Amino acid sequence: MASGSPLIAASALVRQDDAARQAQGPVSGRHAVPRKRRSGPKDWGWQLRHAIDTAEGLDRELSLSPEELAGARRAEEAGLPIRVTPYYLGLSDRTDPRCPIRLQCVPRAEESVEVPGDLADPLGEEAHEVAPNLVQRYPDRALLLATDRCAVYCRFCTRSRMVGDGGGVVSLERLGPAFAYLAAHPEVRDVILSGGDPLTMSTDRLVRVVARLREVPSVETIRLATRTPVTLPQRITGELVRALKPHHPLWVMTHFNHPRELSPEAERACKRLVDSGFPVMNQTVLLRGVNDEAATLEALFRGLVRWRVRPYYLLQADPVRGTGHLRTAVGRGIAIMEQLQGRLSGIALPKLIVDTPRGMGKVPIGPDYVVSRQPGVTRLRTHRGVEVDYVDPPHGS
Numbered sequence: 001m002a003s004g005s006p007l008i009a010a011s012a013l014v015r016q017d018d019a020a021r022q023a024q025g026p027v028s029g030r031h032a033v034p035r036k037r038r039s040g041p042k043d044w045g046w047q048l049r050h051a052i053d054t055a056e057g058l059d060r061e062l063s064l065s066p067e068e069l070a071g072a073r074r075a076e077e078a079g080l081p082i083r084v085t086p087y088y089l090g091l092s093d094r095t096d097p098r099c100p101i102r103l104q105c106v107p108r109a110e111e112s113v114e115v116p117g118d119l120a121d122p123l124g125e126e127a128h129e130v131a132p133n134l135v136q137r138y139p140d141r142a143l144l145l146a147t148d149r150c151a152v153y154c155r156f157c158t159r160s161r162m163v164g165d166g167g168g169v170v171s172l173e174r175l176g177p178a179f180a181y182l183a184a185h186p187e188v189r190d191v192i193l194s195g196g197d198p199l200t201m202s203t204d205r206l207v208r209v210v211a212r213l214r215e216v217p218s219v220e221t222i223r224l225a226t227r228t229p230v231t232l233p234q235r236i237t238g239e240l241v242r243a244l245k246p247h248h249p250l251w252v253m254t255h256f257n258h259p260r261e262l263s264p265e266a267e268r269a270c271k272r273l274v275d276s277g278f279p280v281m282n283q284t285v286l287l288r289g290v291n292d293e294a295a296t297l298e299a300l301f302r303g304l305v306r307w308r309v310r311p312y313y314l315l316q317a318d319p320v321r322g323t324g325h326l327r328t329a330v331g332r333g334i335a336i337m338e339q340l341q342g343r344l345s346g347i348a349l350p351k352l353i354v355d356t357p358r359g360m361g362k363v364p365i366g367p368d369y370v371v372s373r374q375p376g377v378t379r380l381r382t383h384r385g386v387e388v389d390y391v392d393p394p395h396g397s
Helices: 006-024 044-049 055-061 066-077 100-105 172-184 203-214 238-247 264-275 294-306 330-340
Strands: 129-131 134-138 141-145 190-194 221-225 250-254 280-286 310-316 351-356 361-365 370-374 377-381 387-391
Touching: 055 066, 129 172, 134 172, 141 172, 172 203, 190 203, 203 221, 203 238, 238 264, 264 280, 280 294, 280 330, 294 310, 294 330, 310 330, 330 351, 330 361
Parallel strands: 141 190, 190 221, 221 250, 250 280, 280 310, 310 351
Antiparallel strands: 129 134, 134 141, 351 361, 370 377, 377 387
16 A cells, blocks of 8 residues: 555554554443544545645655656646545555556546547437436436536546536536426436535535435435545545435445455445445446456455445446546456356346446346257256256246
8 A cells, every 4th residue: 555645644544543443442431532523534524625636746645657647747737637535545556557546546648548439428428418417318217417526536437528627516506407307207216316426515415415306206216326435435424324314215326446445444434324224336347457357356246245235236337538448348347257157146246237338228248158049948057167958837938
């Protein structure tokens, strides 16, 4: 992990202090001293205020390679901005430019290269916008974009065309047409609150948006799409979960990509959510050089299940302009899933998904285990490589 930087060192000292306190066990009774809340690395606001957002800042914290330095300078001038919390940068290797954390958050010169298939808006969200900040690509669900800010600007971001563009949090007044659309379309039962990352908003503003969605009778489920358990776990406070609990059912859709992200802070954040009644689902993006090995994903998925976080999707990376160096071939994901089948239980095995370009919808893909079909008999190949016949019942349809 990175060290030597005052910001990163501060976060590391907090982790050590927490570990020592856990080892000592809880203090109770007359010797217990109430803790005063103070601003520092444990505070999510401190982490955001001290986020690294310049090439110079990154070069001060890490030993940047020429490709990283060129990419960071380009990102400052145009393209997806730089933003990394001290906490998340502290998970990285200070000297290795191929570190899986650095590949996700440090710009590279390759971002200037476009390859065939690249798109600025790969999921066709602008074409499927039914009201300002509201996207509907499926009959029963919609996506509400409440902010353009994130704790960390991931270099493979699907919405790199818009995140960090200066708009900030969208006011309730500006979201009014989106709420009106939802009220007029009761077929929409599920709303994904996203951005940006909605959990970078203040608790008050976030709760007001959630409460406004709850006023729409036909909205049954609200999903909070957030990477803060990964990049800013300090955000998952008791205050936050207490403020959101009255608006259940709320699901948290988070985004761990590598076992290195399974820190004690992230574990506490996920435990707090699950213990407070928030189902937590994880969507992993398959990224070249980050997690495109079966052993890496097996370790990640096992770790998440231990925390009661359900691996939900393994997503083929969207063809975002300038991300060709981070994407894998579709066949790579299929091969990995074949290796994981039988090695992981069903609760730890996500669906492999391609979110098709231009917003045509998600398609589940995977290895083909059907060897042949004859009338009444299907021959299947198991994860052991054994072929087995399944015989239909006499009157099966």
